[in-house]
Amino acid sequence: MGTLEFVKTATKNLLRKQGLEIRICRSQRPQRLAHAKAAEFVKAMSEVNLELGAGPAKGKNGWVTIDQCEEADINWDLNMPLPFPDETVSNVYSSHVLEHFFYRDLIRLLADCHRVLKPGGSFSACVPDASIYVRAYMNPETFDRSFLAYKPAVVSDLRMDWLNYIAYMDGHHRFMFDRDNLLKLLTEAGFTDVRSRDFDPTVDMFERKYESIYAVGTKPR
Numbered sequence: 387m388g389t390l391e392f393v394k395t396a397t398k399n400l401l402r403k404q405g406l407e408i409r410i411c412r413s414q415r416p417q418r419l420a421h422a423k424a425a426e427f428v429k430a431m432s433e434v435n436l437e438l439g440a441g442p443a444k445g446k447n448g449w450v451t452i453d454q455c456e457e458a459d460i461n462w463d464l465n466m467p468l469p470f471p472d473e474t475v476s477n478v479y480s481s482h483v484l485e486h487f488f489y490r491d492l493i494r495l496l497a498d499c500h501r502v503l504k505p506g507g508s509f510s511a512c513v514p515d516a517s518i519y520v521r522a523y524m525n526p527e528t529f530d531r532s533f534l535a536y537k538p539a540v541v542s543d544l545r546m547d548w549l550n551y552i553a554y555m556d557g558h559h560r561f562m563f564d565r566d567n568l569l570k571l572l573t574e575a576g577f578t579d580v581r582s583r584d585f586d587p588t589v590d591m592f593e594r595k596y597e598s599i600y601a602v603g604t605k606p607r
């Protein structure tokens with residue numbers, strides 16, 4: 387290789403390397419920002435109450451929100467480990483979020499909530515009750531069509547499509563819950579005193595009450 391050719395190749399390789407490094411830095415920036423924000427909340431607040439998947443809504447009563455949407459306090463993909471250190475969060479809450487994860491990702495997310503919670507902290511969840519639609523399949527004459535509220539997910543008025551509605555929700559849902567499997571998942575994630583709970587107006591959305599089940603568990607001390 388001549389000198390000129392050598393210089394050209396070396397420059398190209400260098401630029402490629404720098405470009406790659408710049409891309410790595412850019413892609414890591416949002417993650418670093420989320421970790422920094424989480425650390426700030428931990429430092430500034432006597433107790434961090436963390437709401438998963440709040441959407442664009444402001445955190446209720448001082449809850450810190452974490453969601454893939456930009457309006458959240460912490461912009462984050464919940465398929466990745468939470469940006470909080472171990473045992474730094476007092477309580478975790480989620481409403482109509484857990485059903486958006488495939489089973490294995492859900493197990494990992496619940497285990498990670500357990501990791502970030504302080505001993506004695508609670509994990510509280512509200513999820514859509516899929517048993518409503520299973521009962522409807524078995525007793526179609528009793529089904530109230532207002533349960534099919536999200537129109538993009540309504541495929542037809544056949545009974546099987548009522549099940550498709552809750553199972554897939556136009557591609558948003560990946561897992562179905564009833565009371566039994568919700569309690570089992572929380573127990574298997576290491577929470578104790580796992581039980582169903584009533585609607586709680588301080589955190590739960592009234593608009594979701596008709597279609598929801600609620601559960602809570604505690605990280606042992």
Ligand SMILES: C[S@@+](CC[C@H](N)C(=O)[O-])C[C@H]1O[C@@H](n2cnc3c(N)ncnc32)[C@H](O)[C@@H]1O
Binds near residue numbers: 438481486594
């Ligand atoms: C059906 S909305 C629920 C919003 C609100 N919590 C409620 O009860 O109405 C589901 C929320 O979960 C969030 N979500 C779903 N998958 C997510 C993921 N992998 N990472 C972060 N947020 C996610 C969505 O952005 C959305 O805000």
